[in-house]
Amino acid sequence: SYCFVFEEVDIKGYISVFFDQENLEILNFCVQKQYQGQGIGKTLLAYILDYFKTEGAKSAVLEVRESNLRAINLYEDRY
Helix, strand or coil: CEEEEEEECEEEEEEEEEECCCEEEEEEEEECHHHCCCCHHHHHHHHHHHHHHHCCCCEEECCCCCCCHHHHHHHHHHC
16 A cells, blocks of 8 residues: 655645555545645646556556545546
8 A cells, every 4th residue: 555645835635545566446535625626636646647557557446426526527637
């Protein structure tokens, strides 16, 4: 398991993942409310997807509530 933190003076967001050398599972992904809409989520997501692709990831999965439209839009925008 890995945890990546977006920090500028204080912690603005983080993403935690599990990687088994082939499959990447996003376990938790959060950006503090006051920092949402500033591209931090996109930065975190792009970083981990690119990083683990170079480490051999062939797939990435996550679960999201149907009601979480901001998250769904972020994920669909990336791919």
